[in-house]
Amino acid sequence: MSAVAASQNIDSERTSRQSSPAPFAFRASRKRLRNGEPVYLNGTSGTQTPLRPGLESSQGRPRFAPDASIVLVGIRGCGKRSLGFIAAAALGRRFVTEDHYFQTVTGSSRQDYLRIHGSEEFHKQDVEVSRLMLDDNRHGCVIDCGLGSLTRALQEYLRSYCQTNPVIYVQRDMSRIKQLLRLSDRSAKMLESGDLSHRRCSNYEFYNIEDESSTDNDIDDDRASPTYSFKLRELQTDFSSLVRVIVNPAATVPKAEISAFSTDAPVESKLFTHVLSLPVSMYRSGTFEFPALEAGGDVAEVNINEWQEGTARLVTRMVAEIRRRLRMPIIISVTSTSDNFPVNVYFEALRHSLRLAPEFLMIDLTLESTWIAEVAPRDSCTRLVGLVSYRDASILVKESDRIIGFLEKALSLGLNLIRITAHATTRFDGERFEQLVGSLKYRYAARIWFSAYLTGPFGRTSQIFNPILTRVTHASIRPQLGSAKDVVPDVTACEALAGLFASFTLDRLHFFVFGANVSSSLSPAMHNNAYRAVGLPHDYTPVNTDSWEDISNRAQASDFGGASIAQPWKVRIVEKLSQLSEHARAIGAINTLIPLRGEREYSKDTGDQAAYRNRGGFVFGFYGDNSDWLSIQTTLNKNLSPRNVIHSKTCALIVGAGGMARAACYALLQLGCRNICIYNRTISNAKILADHFMSWCATQNFATPAQIKVIRSTTETWPQDFNQPTVIISCVTQERLPGEEHVADFTVPEQWLGSGTGGTAVEQAYYINTPFIQQIKQVQAQTGKPWVVVDGLEVLHAQATAQFEIMTGRKPPRTVMWKALQQGVQERDGKV
Template sequence: MCRSAGLKAVYGTTAEATGDATAVSCTSVAPRAVTPVVLICSDRAVLQTFAEHLWSTDSSTTGSSSIVVDLGEMSDDPRGAELALAGTKADGVFVCRSTLCLDHPDLKSMAHAHPLTVHLALDTDDTDTLKRCEQATKYTVVVGDGRVEEDYAKAELSRLVAFSRKPKPSPADVALDMGKNTFFLSLTFEDFSLHTDLLPTLTEGVDAMELRVDLLADNEDPYTVLRQLSILRRHTGYLPVVFTIRSKGQCGAFPDDPEKIFRLARWGLRAGCEVMDVEANWPMSYREGLIREAGENYPGAVLVGSYHVVGRKTTEEQAKELFMECYHDGAVDGVKVVTTAFEPEDSIRVHAAAKSLALPVPYIGLCLTETGKLSRVLNKRFTPVTHENLPFVAAPGQMSSKEIMHHRAELGLCPPRSFFLFGSPISASPSPDMHNAGFRSTGLPHEYFLCEGEDPAIMAEALSRPDFGGASVTIPHKQNVLPLLDEVSEAAEAIGAVNTVVVGTDPETGARRLRGDNTDWLGILRPVKARLEASSGWEQGRGGVALVVGAGGAAMGALFAMQRLGLEVVVYNRTPSKAEELAGRFGGAAVSALDAETLEKACGAAAVDVVVSTIPAAAEFTLPDYLLESKPVVFDAAYKPALTSLLAQAKEAQCPYVQGADMLVEQGLEQFQLWTERRAPREEMEGAVFAKVDRI
């Protein structure tokens, strides 16, 4: 490695950018920002377990090109050999076996300039080591005694890489993560290590785990708390974690000491906790400091301002004031106000206060005591719950998610709905398995059915059912359904086809309205974009060419998706007039043949960046070999068979590819979210599809 380049090599700078010619010879960098990972640990075996995951993963994990870095060559310390790389190859990964590296000036500044610097803390680390690593890194993972399972290392690093890259969550994302009929489990164990057999049983029906730091036996030492967090993540399937330090005055057990509370809360950020509870009863200086720290260094964390009123009556006006206090002038992502219920009307009052404010963030409105249980049934979003296997409830009046969903169904707040797939032929579709897996996983009382037939009257009958909840639409009805709808989305109108029907309510009359939408284009755009970024360092807005094969409804979705990626579009179809019609509609070019001369005449180049085929697998379509020389992303919308002729050709040519089942999953996840207004359970829905379709 070029010694003078220092950390510049890791950041992927070039001679043009830095004026340092040595930097070029130190890197092999794709034309995008490199995102390396810095791991610091005093144990070589632990480093190897964590780092080997990154070394063996393609560049989409770390976002970097392969860069070999030897910290020993970077250090002027005569003991530089002790800083040797724990391995022979790194994909943008620093691994440091000694805290000597912390004295290197480049590494000292890393915590402020780098998105992912991780200290892998051990029980054997002395106080000085812990302090210096805290100053030099942004994240901490407590490994404990050094025994690390490979699966844990892989999962935790992947999670931290993704978390460190997340921008501030958009209101739409928060609305899904804290969506309707979502729950988090308030854990009340003092020591998770004593209950590892029970922890996996607690995940059913909940969307996140609340680490109640104040209820831990040892809750003031940050490394002990983070070790408990590590145990929790390992045994609960890496569900998101809500990091909560509930003080005694707020119905908790932690000392009423804001200095200790907010110092410890910062360790929740260092651990990459997905949701942070921010008590709003403390002086604003403490709260603003934590909120600022999150915004500057951990923007992906969701912040929820909270306030608990214990043992006294709260008027509606007072509740409004508390919600506004929790809102922090819009600096947080959600608000939570908990009052004490002395009569059933108190449960109504806390929700009336929140609704009258109409804040642009999700709210949680609850009441303590058994009398306040109604408030938990009425609370639509991100409700804290308990479980029968917990030693005690975290707050008076808490219920399980099953109890709450049962009462919501009885009260008509979440009645069972019927969802359908309209089309023909559809008997082999995995969609019922996918969506029913999603409903089961989230505890929703709905069911998804096939509604097969070519006569639009079949759709009209299903749409008129009082329990109709929504529908997927496929051939031949993507245009036939339009006259049966009240409105269509911008995407559906632009594409000219509907694949999703969503039930809404007229805000003025309360009447039911049917809205047509299209999620096919997202099912194409998302996996194609991911492959482009991973394989070539492509960035949106850089341009390029996409070839779309076919001229049906799926082709229109593909053209819309490629336009959204900023790509020039070329349409090829066996019926030239149809290709020309689509090309004209989406501002592209039509070709009647795929020879190099014809393609170059149409788009100025005899090469493409993306190929999207929307024709049936039975057509056995393949590309001219020359088109694969530039390694385009090849997408085939057909999913049976999984390995189509086109995908087999792409694999043989070592092109990045997307199989049709990936599109089915992505568009299905979006449909689920439109219907339910909550985050779709990807793992369960994807698993249901690939139980029926081979993954290639």
Template sequence: MATAGVKRSFAALDSGGTGNGSGSGSNGGDAPSSPHLNGNSNGSSKAARVDGSQTPRPRQSVETDHRPSRHTHAISSAASSNWSSYPGTESPSIAIGLSREPTPVASTTTTPQHGGVQHRTNGALPAFPADASIVLIGIRGAGKSTLAIIASTAMKRSVIDCERVFQSIVGTTSWAYKRDHGAADCHRKQAEVLRDVLAANARQCLIVCSWTDRGVQVLLRDFSRTHPVVLVLRDARAVGEHLRIEDDDRARSLLNASSAIFRGCSSLEFFNVTESPGAAGRDGDGDDADAQARKDALRGGHHPPAPYLTLKRAERHFLKFLSLVMPAGSIPFIESAFPLASIPTEDRRFTYALSVPLSRLLRNDVDMQDLETGADAIEIVVDCEPGQGDEAHGTDHNTTTTPGSGSNVLDAERLSDVARMVGSIRRTTVVPVVYHVVPPPGQQQADAWYMEHVLHALRLAPEYLTVDLARLGDYELSSIAAIKRRTKLIGHFTTPAAEARTWQDPVWMAQYRRARAQGCDVVRLIKPAAAIQDNFDVNRFKAQVADALGDTRGIPLIAYNSGPRGRHSACMNHVLTSVAVSPVSELITPPGAPLRPLITAKEATQALYGSFLFDPMKLYVVGAHVEYSLSPAMHNAAFRALGIPHHYSPHSTPSLRGLRSLLDDPYFAGASVGLPFKVEIIALTHSLSRHARAIGAVNTLIPVRRLNPDGSIPRDEKLFNCRNRAGPVRALYGDNTDWVGIRACIRRGLSPANAVRPSSCGLVIGAGGMARAAVYAMLQLGVQSIVIHNRTVANAEKLADHFGQLFARRDIPLLSTWSDAEARTTRFHVLRTRDEAWPEGFRKPTVIVFTIPNHAIGDVPAPNFTAPEPWFDSPTGGVLIDLGYKTLDTPILAQARARSHRGWVTQDGLDLLPEQGFAQFELFTGRRAPRRLMRENALRAYTDEKGRSNLAQLQPRLNDITEQEP
């Protein structure tokens, strides 16, 4: 319950004032003063982009005769107020007595009531339209406007801020209008403005709203039936600082009160994790030693990141969230470039879900950055009982009520804590989230507690959500399946150790069939092992499932034994085995305690090699002069961390003939291809990835040991599932990850002022294989004007012609959608000399990529290339990337560093190498790369052209690793 003081503060907040009741200046809404946020420049909300939003198609009614389980009344009662707070996920099968009028999500038919609960039947919630406008709501200071600008740039959408529209119509802020005309008139006017904004901007917009009046809530609740309405949360301290509330407890109470209201009119929830200034705030502070280290770092190619670069992680995090909410492929998400991104985790072999109790996360007992090592997913185990794990807040979450009372079992702060942990994990890792709820003891209360957590999980859009097959009946399972949208359900079933059911018991097959019938996407069956024999019996059970399905497509099955005797079957399970964060010393679980994993991902991987299922393999970096390469140190460290006994070494050769002995080795697992073979090596391959084919260069060579029956090379998961096994090489597959690394470096270096727009221009210096990857990376980011300069003009023209023909044939696999007009206006220009005038109609470049080797190679001296001054004339600066790392003090890098005060940011080969290496590691092993560890080891192994190591020079970079995007 909010105190009277909090209510007064919230009233001031609702009208646009600060938390202490005073005005906050001319901007009564959430947005900063920015012309990009004014969705109505001519004073009429009607003029704000009317586009004729489509009326959603009615959903088909589906008949069902499933009766509720014995838990239905308790679950329904607990959900009675919760469902009304989740309009976009309203139960399609249960109409529960609500304290306020519910918002229907579909036409329904009524069936007889059971236990006082009215049943409704209808189809699953449809996906949001790809062009549906997205509404961001929440308390002022949550960061809605910043997130809207971030998303608008990536999605090419307009930003509409309701408060600024209000000001353009009325001529004053909401707060001032309320003061002069009264609360009732202000709220009526806000509702009118919002109604017009939603009607006129139902497509291709991001709408920001901080208002909370009941009329506004009704409009948002109705809009959330067909559009994403996202509650944006943030920590109390950050919100308090924005609202100038010095008392943390008061800020927290205000935040909880507002969150409870906003949840009632939103369908989704995003926690905007506050970024610390980190490296951006270290420039110019510290002792003399630190100052000297910074100077050394500048000479070594590193400049402390600008403050805006801290938003890069927020950008990746928010776009990831939207990619899980909107239809597949409609959001240009950053990770989609990586090889494993296109393969569902449940379709890969020997994947691991790192099991992390929520209680540990709330206690800050886990290093978020280390969670990614060896994990293919993070399983958040919601294990806390109400009131547990909240001492840090000084609050009591034990606000439970008796089932049927109409009150929520979980309070607003508890729900926000869960959202915060999901947000923190997504901010620091790239792997999917599995949300698993373990209810507390106590039958009725546990049911209500469990169901509220499950419903809240759907608001957070986890990639996977477990549903307890033992706790929920068919009726509840099908209801959850109907509202899950893109979240995949894992039907979870286990039995108590005391029951000691064998795998021959029909209950296991019955639960598999039931989960499949009720809409689950994966089934997880775990049996406490009573004897070693159980580890063999579970394999027989899996074979029985396959036989029973016949030619019918089943759903992925997770099945293994728990406990010390079940570790063998856990290691041999193929799909998302739950693993521990660290080695477990106490193997015996107390009676009645929930199941917990007893092996780590590294131990499970080592078991696969120790049992000869996989083989130790050999990998190489090949090129004319690769003795100095940092790739061996980087990849070997990653192999050790994951428990993979592979070895990666350099192999220099003057010609491709020197690769014959490597390719004939049955233990050859792949190679990184260096200069000068990136184009020439295509002649040795039998198949190319779509990216390598478009680029016309290869930097990754993969052996293929198993062909399709027709002799073709397998694709996707079939290709990855054949990794890590020795045997004759039957074909070679070529891929290119250089462009992935270059794209990442460009993204990291671009400021908001230099965000890619149709007028943006890029400059590529060089015309070899790396230049091809650079052009491709720019195109993937949406750069439509590209200038190429190379000493040999014919090669530059050949490069420009290559990509020009691809666009003419519409044969380039762009990850983001380009319109026909954008494709037609994409243009290339070759600068024949350094002195040639900049091409007319091209803006000065904000992206410059230098692809020529920056050091001496054999008898060829270092190029010592400098760019003409006009090439740096962009008024907003830009990013310059020198792809070499043998020397970090090249003339062109020095030119850009000297212009850092004008907005120029530099990146070099030490930034690029790990970024492209992450994708290579996936291709080599079929596993996710430990990114932080690979970055660190590449830096620690670095030596300059004279073989000298200078960790002091690189220490600032090592410090900044934790601040980088995952």
């Protein structure tokens, strides 16, 4: 029996269901529900609360103790040592290696012990030492489990260890390992065969994708090199994110204070979102061009449409590459192009999918509840998405009672996100389907998010107007469909958006950058090219402004979409705004202005307002956000070497005291830096900034209290109670503002550059070679210290991509925006 056959072909258990609908009346009409517009409860207090399912569910509880040690297994050459170093730095834990532990216990190195005692005794001792290492370090560590993990005895022990600790199976391309270890074909094949046994003694998998800048030398022995951080920058981001999710699954549940405008807002809470479907069979054939797929959806779907020998490893690599190239949340679905996909194979694919810790996993609700609960425990860090799929829409509308049974089953399993699809055979199916879905939403909207639409050519209208998580394809995939043709969706995200704008469901809007001197701003090129790339008909224009009235007059237009805010308005207009994000409020400055629309009585609900992005209408107020701090956080995460990872004793230097300096201070505090020095030529402004954040820190209950000091002069010695700074952020503008007589150039006093491990220097000015950048590069060349320089263009790009998502609700096409930025710089500097 096929596990993914149509519901009408599978006898499912009948589930008891509640006899009464949710105990409240809806203000919204059924039509509004169908259109995916915000729905509200009529509360007795007179306040209006958005009607949406709670994000908290029984899924997401940690299955391990918060400090449970992470164990890495895999064959030699897979990169465990580097990954262990990265994980230990990211989590603030001890890193335990088998080599070091073996020598500590036996008094001999592994090589010496083997030479003295022989192979048999060595292997016996190796297993015993490995078990002792695991037992003695069950908490607060990252453990590199060496070659002993290839033995049956230790693998049996690791299986039981998986019940209490995360064990990650690390993989790498075998041709790369063969090259690194200089193995013969026969030796490589034997090593690969033994490697597969690690899947049986682990509960997670990670595929180590090569960094583009890596060399033929393994990255384990080059930590002192100035280029070390560049070799690890992508890998560090990928693996750090994974281990943080594994250690604390609850962190993936958005906090209550996160605004619906935020890039961290749950994808199901956004309006008209798309799932880019990527079949495994097409990935196997190597037909995907990942740069072209960027921003092709809001979520990337790994569609397992085949399962054969080697598919598990292929899916592991595919997930890793999507995370690296597309930077989207991942949903994994298991489907088949035929009815010959047995239930046991279906569940094998599901179990493997959970090992990859995707954000979402699709699961067929026609299967028995006990089977579903067994394969997907509720304490997983992956959210389950229930699937009800019919091959014929005319059958679906006749089985509403059965579908209600599936929904009750989903709720009993802790699921609150459901996809309902049916294949449309005539255009009349659409009206009947809308009536059915409308009635289901009326009954379950308070508890379940619905993604419901028809498939096939006659279902394209339904796909366009489905409010959340519609499966889409990409124009670059269609010519390469091959055997995957019947599992690829009918429309692209661009086509769906085009339909929404053509039907006037969404509106063409005008965006701006407001500031005192923004005529040569590089932002318009990035945003305008991004609009075209994702299918938005908007435009973005720089406007020099002298007053808040200038900004307000333009921003109150019915076709105003939003604006970037440049100096000197980042701090000045905060008091003019109706709402602020939590981040903007903490920073005390904004760089993103968004109009508030809709009905006035709902103005306090940002969730409602976020749904009005890409829609025009009357503006009754403004919302302020800040993506400057996100750009600093992003660039630091990418450019801090593991040796200089931020911890409680890290010290940072901020130069400047304006809006960007505020964002820098907030970003550092969010990253865990607790010792910050501020230098600014106007000491009083530096003092205001320091006092602002010390007051804010007092409300945060940090484990380590923050210290923010003002340095009054460049001749002042570095504070004795602070380490030398390993992060320096220059927020000195290179633009001449009205009333300024000269451009402020800045270099760091030599006595502030004493870090023995180098650090990361971030330039906020949008130029490639400022005096500050030149100085740090010179220090790097003269001393050999591994300083990493981040120029202002990288920061600007990170800021713009985050801002694009905040203002439009769409994933940014990062590559397109980077190319537009580079072209804009060349034109500005007269190189074109």
